[in-house]
Amino acid sequence: MDVAKETIARLESAETFGYHADSPSATEPVALSAIALISADRHARAATLLHWLVEHQAEDGSLGVNAEQTTPCWPTSWAIVAWALARSTPVADLKFAKAGQRAVNWLTSVQGELIERTGATGHDTMIPGWPWVRGTHAWAEPTAIALLALRHAGLEDHPRTRQAAALLRDRLLPNGGMNYGNTIVFGQELRPHVQPTGLCMLALPAESLPNDRIHKALAYLAKRLPQTQATASLCYGLLGTAAWNRLPNDSQSWLEVACRRTLDRDPAPYKLALLSLAGRGTACPLLVASRTMVTP
Amino acid sequence: MKNWTSQLPNYDTESRRVHSFDRRTLLVATGAAVAGLATLPLIRRANRLTEPAFVARNQRYDGQLEQTIHDGLIATGFDPARIKGKSVLLKPNLVEPTRKCPQMTTHPAVVVAAGEVFRRWGANVIVGEGPGHMRDTEMALIESGMDEALRDAQLPFVDLNYGEVGWVANAGGTSPLPGFHFPKHVIEADLIVSMPKMKTHHWVGYTASMKNLYGVIPGIKYGWPKNVLHYAGIPQSIYDINASLPNTVAVVDGIVGMEGDGPILGSAKSMGVIVVGTNPTAVDATVGRMMGFDPARIEYLSLAANRLGPVDADCIEQRGERWESVAQPFEVIDDPRLQLLLDADLRAT
Numbered sequence: 001m002d003v004a005k006e007t008i009a010r011l012e013s014a015e016t017f018g019y020h021a022d023s024p025s026a027t028e029p030v031a032l033s034a035i036a037l038i039s040a041d042r043h044a045r046a047a048t049l050l051h052w053l054v055e056h057q058a059e060d061g062s063l064g065v066n067a068e069q070t071t072p073c074w075p076t077s078w079a080i081v082a083w084a085l086a087r088s089t090p091v092a093d094l095k096f097a098k099a100g101q102r103a104v105n106w107l108t109s110v111q112g113e114l115i116e117r118t119g120a121t122g123h124d125t126m127i128p129g130w131p132w133v134r135g136t137h138a139w140a141e142p143t144a145i146a147l148l149a150l151r152h153a154g155l156e157d158h159p160r161t162r163q164a165a166a167l168l169r170d171r172l173l174p175n176g177g178m179n180y181g182n183t184i185v186f187g188q189e190l191r192p193h194v195q196p197t198g199l200c201m202l203a204l205p206a207e208s209l210p211n212d213r214i215h216k217a218l219a220y221l222a223k224r225l226p227q228t229q230a231t232a233s234l235c236y237g238l239l240g241t242a243a244w245n246r247l248p249n250d251s252q253s254w255l256e257v258a259c260r261r262t263l264d265r266d267p268a269p270y271k272l273a274l275l276s277l278a279g280r281g282t283a284c285p286l287l288v289a290s291r292t293m294v295t296p
Numbered sequence: 297m298k299n300w301t302s303q304l305p306n307y308d309t310e311s312r313r314v315h316s317f318d319r320r321t322l323l324v325a326t327g328a329a330v331a332g333l334a335t336l337p338l339i340r341r342a343n344r345l346t347e348p349a350f351v352a353r354n355q356r357y358d359g360q361l362e363q364t365i366h367d368g369l370i371a372t373g374f375d376p377a378r379i380k381g382k383s384v385l386l387k388p389n390l391v392e393p394t395r396k397c398p399q400m401t402t403h404p405a406v407v408v409a410a411g412e413v414f415r416r417w418g419a420n421v422i423v424g425e426g427p428g429h430m431r432d433t434e435m436a437l438i439e440s441g442m443d444e445a446l447r448d449a450q451l452p453f454v455d456l457n458y459g460e461v462g463w464v465a466n467a468g469g470t471s472p473l474p475g476f477h478f479p480k481h482v483i484e485a486d487l488i489v490s491m492p493k494m495k496t497h498h499w500v501g502y503t504a505s506m507k508n509l510y511g512v513i514p515g516i517k518y519g520w521p522k523n524v525l526h527y528a529g530i531p532q533s534i535y536d537i538n539a540s541l542p543n544t545v546a547v548v549d550g551i552v553g554m555e556g557d558g559p560i561l562g563s564a565k566s567m568g569v570i571v572v573g574t575n576p577t578a579v580d581a582t583v584g585r586m587m588g589f590d591p592a593r594i595e596y597l598s599l600a601a602n603r604l605g606p607v608d609a610d611c612i613e614q615r616g617e618r619w620e621s622v623a624q625p626f627e628v629i630d631d632p633r634l635q636l637l638l639d640a641d642l643r644a645t
């Protein structure tokens with residue numbers, strides 16, 4: 001099975017871009033689908049999605065989770081990535097550049113609530129990151145997506161970019177991997193999950209000397225990915241390994257199985273876009289720049 | 297800077313939406329209100345002085361669970377005729393499933409058995425969950441074993457984290473949240489069956505059918521974890537969610553529960569019980585006693601007492617086995633907050 005061909009064909013003909021096959025369009029799947037279509041040179045279809053994002057941007061630069069729900073605004077980061085990746089393509093448009101700048105302005109104005117450290121939790125609750133919902137604490141995945149957005153926007157040296165990377169490194173589990181963003185609670189280390197670990201590794205910038213937790217996170221992905229059937233987790237896990245030049249040799253065959261399962265059960269544009277992007281391996285446009293090769 | 301229990305009234309998920317109903321939201325919410333009022337006498341009887349709770353012992357995942365759940369519902373006053381042709385949503389606990397820790401999540405056999413009971417009564421049954429710690433719901437289904445079991449049983453699953461939502465006013469009013477964005481499938485359900493695992497919980501003491509309904513809150517609006525609820529106060533938001541849902545019954549998987557550092561990292565605790573009831577407050581109070589807690593000291597139950605149902609043992613009619621005959625104290629983590637919630641007399645016996 002040609003995963004790229006199957007997924008892109010479906011995305012090109014999709015009428016809505018949601019989390020499930022028949023669900024309405026939502027910001028995150030629209031942005032991911034736009035990125036997938038750009039990377040497959042399907043510029044006309046990509047442009048319609050990029051315009052959808054512009055049309056659903058609020059005055060303050062943010063985007064809600066879908067057309068009807070204007071808050072919370074965590075998917076704004078994905079729109080920034082999509083508009084940034086359109087820059088050097090035939091769909092480049094001043095509209096997208098302006099929208100992206102407004103979105104970046106909004107993103108850099110938002111941070112999670114800081115919490116006094118009590119000893120109950122192991123992570124550093126005082127590092128500013130991004131919350132799912134404004135007025136709450138910062139968590140792993142919204143911070144990882146924000147980091148990815150700032151890096152794609154060319155803000156590698158922005159203070160918020162450095163804070164985001166610091167938060168993600170702090171939330172990596174001592175024994176490997178990442179979950180939603182808690183490390184140790186009441187003295188016990190929590191369990192890692194594939195999706196947040198992959199997304200975190202995708203977002204983190206290169207390090208000349210990757211720390212022990214980076215090595216362990218990559219080792220966790222290497223161990224878990226062969227058993228991972230769920231599409232989104234598999235795709236994010238593979239993207240995380242690709243970003244650190246650790247893509248498993250069997251990744252394409254795993255993606256084929258996941259693609260068949262997705263087409264059979266729930267051909268959701270969200271999953272199709274992820275399959276398409278993960279299928280591009282180290283050529284995936286979500287990867288900001290090649291990382292320092294990690295020594296096993 | 298805030299602490300975990302501080303109350304922030306201005307979450308963006310609430311503040312902008314509460315004044316901006318769109319037509320669909322309004323229709324869904326209005327429909328739910330009408331449907332809720334129409335079926336209110338079916339379940340909610342908080343004004344009654346007593347409520348029943350049914351306990352079955354010697355239960356096994358490969359046993360006669362369908363019969364047990366059927367008997368439990370009938371014994372606690374459920375009228376099957378009222379659910380014929382109606383929609384029933386089964387809500388298991390799949391907070392953060394992993395094959396390594398089956399005691400964390402509701403066993404698929406219990407869900408399939410409950411599904412059969414309601415289908416035989418002519419209901420349209422779906423299973424729904426919005427996992428609290430995992431964005432990838434497909435992963436949660438696979439890791440919990442629910443994916444395969446539901447497919448075999450031909451029970452449809454709905455992802456409550458990403459579906460359409462409607463606005464429902466907060467009928468409890470103990471948290472600062474003005475209302476909840478409930479998934480359409482939750483709003484439109486004629487009956488919600490809360491199907492928790494019997495577990496300790498390191499923040500609130502223990503978790504059963506009331507806390508399990510955190511899982512109807514959509515992650516896309518509230519996050520992973522559903523941190524908005526934490527800031528609003530965990531006990532308060534548990535109470536408010538339960539008060540805002542019209543028709544709920546409880547089927548608790550206590551065959552193998554979790555003790556120690558629940559709700560995620562605790563150890564398996566074999567109890568062999570299924571607890572069923574048409575009043576979740578009464579069910580949860582009974583479950584707590586079986587685990588060695590004093591339910592009156594559990595904050596969300598103290599809020600619910602005599603509003604949503606009884607907590608006092610004298611006001612809970614025991615059906616099936618007496619809870620005392622199957623009680624086995626659950627270990628809790630060594631934390632003074634939690635030690636205060638235990639029933640020392642019960643544990644001494």
